[in-house]
Amino acid sequence: MEDVLAVYARPHDPRRPVVCMDEKPYQLLGQVRDPVPAEPGRDRKEDSEYVRHGTCSIFVWVEPLRGWRRVDAQPQRTRIDWARQVRHLLTHDYPDAETVVLVMDNLNTHTIGSLYEAFDPATAFALAQRLEIHHTPRHGSWLNIAEIELSALTRQCLDRRITDLDTLNTELAAWQHATNTDQRQWRASQIPDTGPNKVRPGTEDDQCENGAGSSRLSSKTRPRRW
DSSP: OHHHHHHHTSOOOTTSOEEEEEEEEEEEEEESSOOBOOBTTBOOBOOSOEEEEEEEEEEEEEETTTTEEEEEEESOOOHHHHHHHHHHIIIIISTTOSOEEEEEOOOTTSSHHHHHHHSOHHHHHHHHTTEEEEEOOTTOGGGOHHHHHHHHHHHHTSSSOOOSHHHHHHHHHHHHHHHHHHHHHHHHHTSOOOOTTSOOTTSGGGOGGGTOSOOOSOTTTSOOOO
């Protein structure tokens, strides 16, 4: 457990991003009868009976300190599928990173051997050289931040019946775009304005409470501490 916590304590480094990944099965379900659409004062209604259209696997990749995630649904979750997801991560999502620090659980497909099973030895070796893998301990998968993303995804995007894989990926892409956009806007709002007339944290101007430096903020304009 300490190993994973130590990884999370690292400062953000674009050359060595910390990325968490997880996956979950998902049932594709269809309607037996057409739902009754919502009307003013009446909720949408659907029959409790449904038709199964098979299952798939949803992969989620998240870099917590950057506020970025990628979600993708595949028909299955074999070693080959995981290896292809890793290749996409390294070549498309992080082509300029020296090493991607990957946090994930101990599923039997989450190994370097999967890369050698999916690709030729030279390609697999090149991909493996750019990975630093940290597995969550057995019975400690809750340490994986990607599980939080999957929980949010399930509540916000998967709370209804989705019939086919194409529709599912369209819905996942929309959720991914909206969530990444909201995250970027929130992070931008946290950056303090350091213009010439603004008090910058960490300078002598914000030491009024300790009596150090000039007291630009009067007692009437100082923020209250509750």
